[in-house]
Amino acid sequence: MPESKDRTYWLDKAQTLPIEGRAFIDGAYVDAQNRATFTSFSPIDGAPLASVAQCASADVDLAVAAARRSFEAGVWSDLSARERKALLLNWAQLLEAHTQELALLESLDSGKPIADTLGGDLPGTIYCLRWFAELIDKVHGEVPATDPQFFGTVTQQPMGVVAAVVPWNYPLLMAAWKFAPALAAGNSVVLKPSEKTPLSALRIAALALQAGIPAGVFNVLSGDGHTGRALSLHADVDCIAFTGSGKVGREIAKNAAASNLKRVWLELGGKSANIVMADCADIPQAARSAAAAIFANMGQVCSAGSRLLVQRSVADTLLSELMHATQAYQPGHPLDPATVTGAIIDGGQLQQINQYLDIGRQEATLLRGGRTLQLAGTGAYLEPTIFLAKDASARIANEEIFGPVLVVIVFDTLDEAIAIANQTEYGLAAAIWSSDINTVHTATRRLKAGTVWVNCYDELVDMNFPFGGFKESGNGRDNSVHALSKYTELKSTILRCR
Ligand code: NAD
Secondary structure, three states, X not given: OHHHOOHHHHHHHHHHOOOOOOEEEOOEEEOOXXXXXXXXXXXXXXXXXXXXXXXXXXXXXXXXXXXXXXXXXXXOOOOOHHXXXXXXXXXXXXXXXXXXXXXXXXXXHHOOXXXXXXXXXXXXXXXXHHHHHHHHHHOOOEOOOOOOOEEEEEEEEEOOEEEEEOOOOOHHHHHXXXXXXXXXXXXXXXXXXXXXXXXXXXXXXXXXHHHOOOOOOEEEOOOOHHHHHHHHHOOOOXXXXXXXXXXXXXXXXXXXXXXXXXXXXXXXXXXXXXXXXXXXXXXXXXXXXXXHHHHHHHHOOOOOOOEEEEEHHXXXXXXXXXXXHHHHHOOOOOOOOOOOOOOOOOHHHHHHHHHHHHHHHHHEEEEEOXXXXXXXXXXXXXXXXXXXXXXXXXXXXXXXXXXXXXXXEEEOOHHHHHHHHOOOOOOXXXXXXXXXXXXXXXXXXXXXXXXXXXXXXXXXXXXXXXXXXXXXXXXXXXXXXXXXXXXXXXXXXXXXXX
């Protein structure tokens, strides 16, 4: 089993791992038209991994044209749902057969622990692809009541060309949350992974073709924000599905409005509140869960429980348990299977986190952590860090840091906790720990968040549940049957009969 391999095994395997850095357009790997490239570096040790195509507008035009051709030719969009399902399941099978290779590629490119990519990212990606493949031949239209001389249907049709622009924190998984429903619905897709983690997306494109998904249906463009911008402005893209920062999300919405009013779906940031009431039945469990909620994936998680709100009478007990639980998140070498905390994605992100640590030292009390560690080469690793806020208006208690930094806020009443939880611009997730059903009911109704956990955090990874945010955490939802509506147009068909 892969889990039993040791660090030497993964380091050796990394030496001979084939890495593809060219874009994948119309069923083939190609250089950028102007031959421009950039280097992908590993956050693990700063070593160069590959020279990667920097796609420009000309490449975007080619990929969108290939997607459009395949869509209009009906090689995918006109297949029966059962046929599309079979091919998507083939692809999932191939991803599974290549789990070790893909997990290693993902760890090298993102700095995530190999245990996480093997045990979380890859299985999650495959599960998502299978789930939408399995869903698509079970979707029904509607036959509304009409006057007797009419017969009408309401059906969902694919939109055409869907562009997916995704971030680096879960490179394959965030991509799958877009391409799985979009492809299952019959669209052709142009995926743009983050320039920080392009490699796994480029690799799975060849596996899609090998699975029998026709050329032009799934294209991958490597490149930075300029590539994403060209997609957002393209007049022949019908829909753009984005996961990333609010700043870029706003720009994409503006570009969509300035071009062809393409549909825009945004999954953005968060500053989620994890509320522990004094009547929480298991404080040690709440503390372990609070640590995992912020320190998993180095805190680079949109739904991270980055604010821990604790009722005053249990604050000391919870904090002492939390300090203990946090010891488990000391960084280690990402290719060591025992490591739970890997590297920060790059120097830019580290700098952003360090700026917030400086702000935090001024406006709050540092309880632990805060130091950058050098573990391998020039890779950047951060100690799990906890601040105690002096008041809830502190910047570190309201702005997304996107790193392993937890802010603890002490409150007195449930009303106060809910007001603090709801005071940020975000509304992605929240949690409440209490053994009083009335408290739980009140909180789950009033918390402005797309996901609310009760007596747990970040649990039940199940595609049946939609994921997305209220307020400036975005619009629309990934996952679940609801995600299909992002990639389909509703059509009313009305027949007059005699
Ligand atoms: P980012 O916004 O910097 O980049 C995301 C993607 O957009 C990348 O592929 C990037 O190349 C591209 N891009 C950059 N400029 C662009 C432009 N002008 N036009 C079009 N595309 C452009 O975000 P990031 O740093 O990669 O990811 C971190 C952010 O993502 C955090 O805010 C985090 O909360 C959010 N996130 C949200 C979710 C969610 O589901 N809500 C999930 C993961 C990450």
